[in-house]
Amino acid sequence: MADKKYSILKQFHLPTLEASILNDWKVENTFEKSVANRNGKPAFVFYEGPPSANGMPGIHHVISRTLKDMVCRYKTMQGFQVNRKAGWDTHGLPIELGVEKELGITKEDIGVKITVEEYNQKCREAVVRFKDKWDDITEKMGYWVDLNDPYVTYKNDYIETLWWCLKELHKKDYLYKSVSIQPYSPAAGTGLSSHELNQPGCYKDVKDTSATVLFKMSENDCQQILSSINCALAIDEIYLMAWTTTPWTLPSNLGLTVGPNINYVLVKTYNPYTHKLQYVILAELLLAKYFKDEAENADFEAYTAESKVIPYSVLGMFKGSELEGIRYEQLLPFESNQASLSGGDPFRVICGDFVTTEDGTGIVHTAPAFGADDYKVGQKNNLGIITLVDREGKFIEGTGEYSGRYVKNYKDEKNYQDVNVDIAIELKKRGQAFKVEKYEHSYPHCWRTDKPIIYYPLDAWFIRTTAVKERMVELNKTINWKPKATGEGRFGNWLENMVDWNLSRSRFWGTPLPVWRTEDGTEEICCGSIAEIKSMLHEDSPEKELKDVHKPYIDQVILKSPSGQKMYREPDLIDVWFDSGAMPYAQWHFPFEASSTDPQQRSLPKDFPADFIAEGVDQTRGWFYTLHALAVLLFDSVAYKTVVANGFVLDKFGNKMSKRLGNVVDPFETIHTYGADATRWYLVTNASPWDSLKFDLKGIEEAQRKLFNTLYNTYTFFALYANVDQFTFEETYIPIPQRNEMDRWIISSLHTLIGTVQTHMDDYEPTKAGRAIDEFVDQHLSNWYVRLCRRRFWKGEYETDKIAAYQTLYECLETLCKLIAPFAPFFSDWLYKNLNAISQRETQTSVHLCDFPLVIIDDIDHDLEQRMGLAQDACSLLLSLRKKSTIKVRQPLQKAIIPLIDPSMEVKIRSVEDIIKNELNIKDIEFIAADNDLIKKKIKANFKTLGSRMGAKMKAVAHEISLMTSAQIAELEKQESFVFEMDGESVTILLSDVEITSDDIPGLLVASKGSLTVALDINLTPALIEEGLARELVNKIQKIRKDSNFELTDRISVLIEDYEMLKNPLNNFYSYICTEILADSLSFSPEMQDGTEIEVNDHKLKVFITKTN
RNA sequence: UGGCUCGUAGCUCAGUUGGUUAGAGCGCUACACUGAUAAUGUAGAGGUCCCCAGUUCAAAUCUGGGCGGGCCAACCA
DSSP: OTTOOOOOOSSOOHHHHHHHHHHHHHHHTHHHHHHHTTTTSOBOOBOOOOOOTTSOOOHHHHHHHHHHHHHHHHHHHTTOBOOOEEEEOOOSHHHHHHHHHHHTOOGGGBTTTBOHHHHHHHHHHHTTTTHHHHHHHHHHTTOOOEEEEEEETTSHHHHHHHHHHHHHHHHTTOEEEEEEEEEEETTTTEEOOHHHHTSTTOEEEEEEEEEEEEEEBOHHHHHHHHHHTTOOSOOOOOEEEEEESOGGGGGGOOEEEEOTTSEEEEEEEEOTTTOOEEEEEEEGGGHHHHSOGGGBTOOSTTOOTTOSSOOEEEEEEEEHHHHTTOBBOOSSOOGGGOGGGTTSOOSEEEEOTTOOSSSTTSEEEEOGGGOHHHHHHHHHTTOOOOOOBOTTSBBOTTSGGGTTOBSSOTTOOTTOOOHHHHHHHHHHHTTOEEEEEEEEEEEEBOTTTOOBOEEEEEEEEEEOGGGGHHHHHHHHTTSEEESHHIIIIIIHHHHHTOOOEEOEEOOSSSOBOOEEEETTSSOEEEOOSHHHHHHTBOTTOSOOOOSSOSTTGGGGOOEEOTTSOEEEEOOOEEOHHHHHHTHHHHTTTTTTTSOTTOHHHHHSOSSOSEEEEEEEGGGTTTHHHHHHHHHHHHHSSOSEEEEEEEOOEEOTTSOBOOTTTTOOOOHHHHHHHHOHHHHHHHHHHHSOTTSOEEOOHHHHHHHIIIIIIHHHHHHHHHHHHHHHHTOOSOSOOOOGGGSOHHHHHHHHHHHHHHHHHHHHHHTTOHHHHHHHHHHIIIIIIIIIIIHHHHHHHHSSOSSHHHHHHHHHHHHHHHHHHHHHTTTOHHHHHHHHHHHHHHHOOOSOSSGGGSOOOOOOGGGOOHHHHHHHHHHHHHHHHHHHHHHHHTOOTTSOEEEEEEEOSSTHHHHHHHHTHHHHHHHHTEEEEEEEOTTOTTOEEEEEEOHHHHHHHHGGGHHHHHHHHHTOOHHHHHHHHHHSEEEEEETTEEEEEEGGGEEEEEEEOTTSEEEEETTEEEEEEOOOOHHHHHHHHHHHHHHHHHHHHHHTTOOTTOOEEEEEEOOHHHHHHHHHTHHHHHHHHTEEEEEEESOOSSSEEEEETTEEEEEEEEEOO
16 A cells, blocks of 8 residues: 555656557557446437548548547536447549549540549549548547448448438439539530539639620510500610620520519610610619710710710610510521420510629520529529530531531630620621620639530439428527527528539449439339349349449449330439438448337437537538438438537638648647647637637647646646655545635535536537636636645645645546546546546546536535635735835735725635735734725726616716715715715715725725725834744755755755844744754854855855755 | 628637726746746736727627628629
């Protein structure tokens, strides 16, 4: 028993300590145990958002994983069982692009230079390229997640569940095929994803031929418009003005869209190209774009072809809604764009909310084939669709002179004649162009061919998410979003504006769409399992085994329809977001693995929904959305109850981290240098997780110093003396009420802290929890409790008070271990193990197997905490007075004086009097009553209570109050109210309407904070000076002891060189000095050879110390 | 361009329902303390609370409009 010692490190180095703890966890299977020892306990369900191991982990991964880990560890300690299944996202464009770059090929080469089979094999290898790195960072940062049995999105089982989901959707008629307008590169012959479009450099400023063109209104509608504005003129031709930057879309025009609430005007003017009189309609607000102010109502007669100013006059005005339904003549009719081919009722004016008066004419040329908005509004208004451009980007046959011409120079023809220009010229000649000019704007280009993209109708498969929009909105309101605004704002708005989910991707490495169709399209099946596919195989199917469900094998599967026809797979792959969104089901291979005995298990996957997920805000419309959408579509449920959306990690200047800027932070290096715990602590306490974080390594250093060094120092202080006294917590537990004021105070604060931490953690506010711990460790434990209690640990016998001190400090350290365990899993475990190894108080071998501390209400004493706060304030004030007086703390002073503004203050301060006296080295504290003449009082209005009552008079009243004399203040205090005259009115104020503080005590040094005022008597008596000298001597000798590396317990004998000033102090304080410095003898010597020189009162003298034991 | 979010000391951040001297830590300077000592205390310097307007007796705080950073979605006629 006697040789049991708390271990103290030679050097405190967090990364080294972490390595040893990491080893413990491996050897002891701590993670597995922490889950297993909660068997039978309620589950806390967590989903891991799958990262892609195709890239290196960055520091931003460390922040979200810290968050996840912290919550899971906390919930585990709260008694829940928290399974943490890892996952890998393995499909998708970035992986394909990576492989293509590596092999130096493009998409066109796939199937030519490399088979799809080989290509997919490369992708399969690439997705786990950095898996080792990921596993490494996961381990080193202390992220506990089960890496042994992860879900992997490319595995057959995983994909089979995705198919099951798709079939369910298909059954509910939520899966359908339709055209959609998508970015398309005619040069590359491929559709582009938004991701590709967002590659840097894709948007370029280009000059295009823009044209404001005139659509001729039908004669009937013409008359109707004229009569609606009471226009008596005989006008038989009115033109609707519309603007386009892509004249090649004009032959495909099927409608004109106006804003229902926008004002439009009918204008009489001349056509600038034909110079003929013309009547046109455009938005009132855009008149200035086409006409000069001075041209309004100018002389029409004087106009000639040479005139610079074209006169115009407004004949009438109407709302866009009044134009709705007006018909117009087709602008560029050909055989291939006849109305009957559109499938709708084209060439009408329709209304659309997206119309603005920012530019153009306020009337939008609408070609449903070549714009997403156009398509949407066209569908809504039954315009039909006409696509006069083929997939190579050229006009189809049957478009007259334009047939076969490319709409942009896709083939790099040397003598390319811009078809847009030709169309504009044609319209000018016909008097149906009003303005043709070059227009500069930014336009997306294909990142591979550098050619402009076009928007083009492509076949695609959709999920009808809009069918459950209301339900998604409703269920979203039940989700606990952190921060709340992300759920209500960003996510809520997104849901409100939801469109159907476009699932299709024309790629190679991804989950195949399990839909087969007969060639005539009459029969269609969506397969929900591999078994189902196998049961429907056509005897001619080249592929029957399906060992790998990816392309190209899946495309070789031919099914047999119920009527016996061959069915071929739709070639699409599905959006990777579907992969991750279906992860709650697919990670368990639901429903294929569900036990058949449990009906509950068969209808709902296990661990569904999640209690908690966390990822970056960028996932709001990504993973958070797809999880939510699928859960609602499939199970009419939320997928997660709480979601934390963390912000981004920026560099220390607030710039985005990017490889290009070279400001990325290497998480491996950071953790290696500073330790995972310091890094985690910094990430959590520096800013709320959802605020963006300016990452600065200095902040980690600070966390290391501030929290971990302080805690470690506190521990070594404890260990140092506990080892001397052999404290092992074997003595009977001293009940808290029997401990002294300081002990009860720190225990009370500790339990208040437990409550605070728990509240914040339950509310997913780890930043607040961490900051509360920071403050406790620094302000309360280290700089107050330990500092003030030091003597109790190294003075006196090993009896009750000392044991109480040990027990108290031990409890604080042990509890803190548990509180910080979720944040700093390594250090907390190290400290816990060190403490517990000696005390054997608990049976757990790791802090992570412990329960979270409970708040013991009885140990909390708010009064005491308040009193101690008063003591801390008083000390701080008195120290500042000492500083002013330049009398060092070692010099005792006679007394401090505290005026009592509030009578209850005396009792409070009396109870902490000893603490203040010790801390300040003063003999006494004296109180002077409030009515004492010595105190000069200061009065100030209490704006909060008075403001609401006084209103506009507030300022004047406050001024009056500040002018009150001492006598008036005394009267107010006595009567508890006071009346004064102001502008002939009497105003009554109550005691609660003012704040009275003491201002000054004549003849004394005074300082105050809030209602507390203190004064210090700095008169020195000879006795005080003697004592000061005695203390000075003690201090110097202690320093020598320390410098000579004496043991704490070594006893000494001391010889001091003669010095008159020290004679009295030495005699009068002989025993005091000896006790302090553990001296057996202490005497003067007239002359000394050896010894250490010290300085007392600016006098140099020698001291000689020898060990006596 | 739209939605969301952030903007307070040189840096990182607090700042309750609006209440009058706007705080803390780090960093800097000076002094002090010292058997926890790469710690600590006290003091000093350091502010257009992003800007403008409004509401109010009173605005860092509420409202409107800008500006700047970030994320997401677009980039259109």
